[in-house]
Amino acid sequence: MRFGANYIPSGKWSFLWEDFDVNHVRSDFDDISSLGLDHVRLLPLWPALQPNRSHINMRTLDSLCQSIEVAKEFDLDVSVDAIQGHLSSFDFLPSWVTSWHRKNIFLDSEAIDAEKYLIDALRNYLGAFSNFLGITVGNEINQFSGPPHPDPMPISSTQAQAWLEDVLTRADDHACYDAALYQDDHPFTPAQCARLGSKSIVHSWVFNGTAQEYGPNSIEVSHHSEYMIELVRAFSSTPDRSIWLQEVGAPTTVLEAGTIPNFAEETLRSSARCANLWGITWWCSHDVSRKLVGFPEVEYSLGLFDEDGSLKPLGARIKQVVADLRLNPPPVTARNVALIIPVDHNDLPLSRAALAPGGRIFDTWMKLTSQGISPAIALSSDTERLRTFEETIHI
Amino acid sequence: MRFGANYIPSGKWSFLWEDFDVNHVRSDFDDISSLGLDHVRLLPLWPALQPNRSHINMRTLDSLCQSIEVAKEFDLDVSVDAIQGHLSSFDFLPSWVTSWHRKNIFLDSEAIDAEKYLIDALRNYLGAFSNFLGITVGNEINQFSGPPHPDPMPISSTQAQAWLEDVLTRADDHACYDAALYQDDHPFTPAQCARLGSKSIVHSWVFNGTAQEYGPNSIEVSHHSEYMIELVRAFSSTPDRSIWLQEVGAPTTVLEAGTIPNFAEETLRSSARCANLWGITWWCSHDVSRKLVGFPEVEYSLGLFDEDGSLKPLGARIKQVVADLRLNPPPVTARNVALIIPVDHNDLPLSRAALAPGGRIFDTWMKLTSQGISPAIALSSDTERLRTFEETIHI
Numbered sequence: 001m002r003f004g005a006n007y008i009p010s011g012k013w014s015f016l017w018e019d020f021d022v023n024h025v026r027s028d029f030d031d032i033s034s035l036g037l038d039h040v041r042l043l044p045l046w047p048a049l050q051p052n053r054s055h056i057n058m059r060t061l062d063s064l065c066q067s068i069e070v071a072k073e074f075d076l077d078v079s080v081d082a083i084q085g086h087l088s089s090f091d092f093l094p095s096w097v098t099s100w101h102r103k104n105i106f107l108d109s110e111a112i113d114a115e116k117y118l119i120d121a122l123r124n125y126l127g128a129f130s131n132f133l134g135i136t137v138g139n140e141i142n143q144f145s146g147p148p149h150p151d152p153m154p155i156s157s158t159q160a161q162a163w164l165e166d167v168l169t170r171a172d173d174h175a176c177y178d179a180a181l182y183q184d185d186h187p188f189t190p191a192q193c194a195r196l197g198s199k200s201i202v203h204s205w206v207f208n209g210t211a212q213e214y215g216p217n218s219i220e221v222s223h224h225s226e227y228m229i230e231l232v233r234a235f236s237s238t239p240d241r242s243i244w245l246q247e248v249g250a251p252t253t254v255l256e257a258g259t260i261p262n263f264a265e266e267t268l269r270s271s272a273r274c275a276n277l278w279g280i281t282w283w284c285s286h287d288v289s290r291k292l293v294g295f296p297e298v299e300y301s302l303g304l305f306d307e308d309g310s311l312k313p314l315g316a317r318i319k320q321v322v323a324d325l326r327l328n329p330p331p332v333t334a335r336n337v338a339l340i341i342p343v344d345h346n347d348l349p350l351s352r353a354a355l356a357p358g359g360r361i362f363d364t365w366m367k368l369t370s371q372g373i374s375p376a377i378a379l380s381s382d383t384e385r386l387r388t389f390e391e392t393i394h395i
Numbered sequence: 396m397r398f399g400a401n402y403i404p405s406g407k408w409s410f411l412w413e414d415f416d417v418n419h420v421r422s423d424f425d426d427i428s429s430l431g432l433d434h435v436r437l438l439p440l441w442p443a444l445q446p447n448r449s450h451i452n453m454r455t456l457d458s459l460c461q462s463i464e465v466a467k468e469f470d471l472d473v474s475v476d477a478i479q480g481h482l483s484s485f486d487f488l489p490s491w492v493t494s495w496h497r498k499n500i501f502l503d504s505e506a507i508d509a510e511k512y513l514i515d516a517l518r519n520y521l522g523a524f525s526n527f528l529g530i531t532v533g534n535e536i537n538q539f540s541g542p543p544h545p546d547p548m549p550i551s552s553t554q555a556q557a558w559l560e561d562v563l564t565r566a567d568d569h570a571c572y573d574a575a576l577y578q579d580d581h582p583f584t585p586a587q588c589a590r591l592g593s594k595s596i597v598h599s600w601v602f603n604g605t606a607q608e609y610g611p612n613s614i615e616v617s618h619h620s621e622y623m624i625e626l627v628r629a630f631s632s633t634p635d636r637s638i639w640l641q642e643v644g645a646p647t648t649v650l651e652a653g654t655i656p657n658f659a660e661e662t663l664r665s666s667a668r669c670a671n672l673w674g675i676t677w678w679c680s681h682d683v684s685r686k687l688v689g690f691p692e693v694e695y696s697l698g699l700f701d702e703d704g705s706l707k708p709l710g711a712r713i714k715q716v717v718a719d720l721r722l723n724p725p726p727v728t729a730r731n732v733a734l735i736i737p738v739d740h741n742d743l744p745l746s747r748a749a750l751a752p753g754g755r756i757f758d759t760w761m762k763l764t765s766q767g768i769s770p771a772i773a774l775s776s777d778t779e780r781l782r783t784f785e786e787t788i789h790i
Binding site: 015047048055058090091092095096098100101110149294 | 414442446447448449454484485490493494495496545546689
């Protein structure tokens with residue numbers, strides 16, 4: 001199992017890619033490597049990579065190449081997200097899809113061609129590095145498709161599917177934020193998360209209402225990522241499909257400072273016992289610097305290292321737990337009982353709200369977990385898989 | 396009188412500032428200097444300078460410094476626009492004023508503080524260069540204040556005035572596109588153009604309807620910049636205030652290729668005979684490369700040099716006319732007849748449409764010009780100045 005960190009450059013945040021310094025990256029990767037982590041996820045901003053539809057900024061591409069080379073010095077593998085798009089509350093759409101040039105990035109053929117051109121360019125330049133892991137389409141780009149985005153580009157689920165199939169002819173994976181799983185009428189669907197791309201990608205954030213509703217030290221918080229992993233597994237078309245917990249973090253705005261290391265440990269241990277988990281990539285390497293203003297409060301304190309580069313108690317605990325998990329790989333949790341999600345003929349849940357915090361599937365799963373039963377989750381349509389469980393629960 | 400060019404970097408357009416190469420600038424400045432021009436106007440993009448409200452990208456600032464140093468090698472002076480904002484149909488608002496972080500750039504106190512922070516940073520780093528001319532607030536930033544912008548940030552004229560007075564405590568000048576003069580209800584006013592900042596700045600573009608309405612070889616086209624200079628003079632509070640024709644270009648989409656050098660010569664010669672004209676800065680140095688897609692057609696052919704760096708007939712004629720105007724400075728055109736603009740108690744025209752192409756002030760001025768009379772323009776409120784004319788015409 002792989003353990004890594006989402007790389008948020010110290011001091012400069014993702015503006016590093018517009019003001020690159022390879023020694024800055026070297027120092028940050030040294031930090032990350034010191035925790036025993038084995039990979040980083042890089043998130044260059046879209047306009048910095050592709051200021052014009054037909055023009056890749058070779059300087060940014062070269063900065064990525066240099067970073068991958070430096071990562072090799074520390075035995076770190078590297079994953080890259082192509083289309084940011086969005087990062088930490090800020091949108092970074094290039095000028096050629098906004099304002100006078102507004103284009104729906106999921107529907108406009110020129111925009112889609114440009115996105116594929118960018119992904120191809122990344123592949124051409126980065127693909128040859130031995131420590132290159134692959135390309136995720138973009139960070140939670142599904143958020144642009146509907147509310148609560150303030151200026152959405154509306155699409156249907158069919159259009160989301162077509163777009164994903166198109167860009168995934170070039171990219172390896174795609175990453176949705178949890179609206180795809182939890183929000184009824186969201187154009188991106190759980191089945192898309194679980195069936196398109198080489199892995200099912202999970203972003204687990206307990207500031208989605210879980211910590212607020214159940215309390216910072218609840219079972220619901222410490223098992224949220226495990227629940228999401230099992231939830232996305234329910235929608236997989238093949239039982240052995242890999243799942244990547246690509247983002248999980250400890251939001252200090254809804255947790256308690258003193259218990260954050262425990263939250264991290266419980267999250268790592270419960271997730272690591274899930275079947276077919278490719279890896280866990282913690283969000284994030286370094287706190288956003290207080291010199292950069294206007295970020296939501298939570299973004300300033302998610303790092304394993306603080307803005308001065310000092311290891312935080314969170315980072316220290318993760319180092320310790322990762323070392324232990326590497327030394328003593330945990331057994332996969334047996335799941336003999338399955339909660340059944342009622343789905344329609346497209347495997348769309350009849351209620352995604354039932355899967356979300358506060359919903360009956362979520363609550364039942366957590367209740368069983370608190371009783372020492374580790375439930376699987378399965379679709380009402382998946383008759384073959386349903387036969388493999390000792391017990392199925394329809395609620 | 397000064398003659399210069401708006402610097403559009405060959406090949407890379409303003410994306411040069413995110414992918415800087417000093418030798419690229421050196422080569423371009425060599426081109427510009429070969430025409431006998433004495434200054435350039437630089438237009439770095441806002442997000443490349445200030446990716447976060449509190450953070451200046453020092454790499455971009457350093458690129459500007461290097462460019463000013465290189466300009467010195469060619470005896471070129473340099474003017475810099477701070478807030479682009481907008482350039483050649485593309486908007487470049489930073490992420491901290493858009494989408495989830497939407498702020499009205501004219502009203503929000505945090506945004507205004509950031510704008511002043513940027514202007515101060517430019518002044519601190521660029522101000523010491525002996526060939527530095529000064530800072531214009533930003534390129535036609537007034538366009539964000541109302542229609543036809545697709546996503547305007549509405550303000551009143553009083554708010555526009557307050558914003559200009561505030562940012563002009565730091566910047567030298569401000570530049571409006573012609574809606575300020577021609578469009579009724581546009582928040583930015585002619586008086587603001589003519590009274591705030593160290594100079595009155597004119598951007599003259601005959602694709603505003605003039606060429607379409609009157610024909611490419613009309614008096615209205617060849618004297619459009621002269622008219623705008625006299626129009627903005629009417630609103631000046633002091634008779635000797637400098638006027639800068641900061642943008643004028645030859646749009647191939649509405650002119651005829653064969654007559655463009657003549658258009659340029661007539662524009663230069665008629666404008667150069669206007670009183671108190673500080674200088675003329677042609678738009679632009681180099682054609683936008685066809686490798687960059689999605690620009691309006693007109694933007695690909697405005698350069699004095701083509702995208703391969705070859706001098707165009709337009710550039711050759713400008714070189715020749717500038718040399719002649721330097722050798723034989725033309726006398727200022729005498730203007731004994733004044734057209735009177737009816738204004739209210741705030742010196743706002745009762746009709747700005749009357750000043751625009753197709754309006755009665757515009758048409759009368761052009762008719763007199765075609766008869767060999769060069770009219771001045773004056774405000775109905777400006778009793779002192781009105782006395783200086785032999786004849787005043789109220790229409």
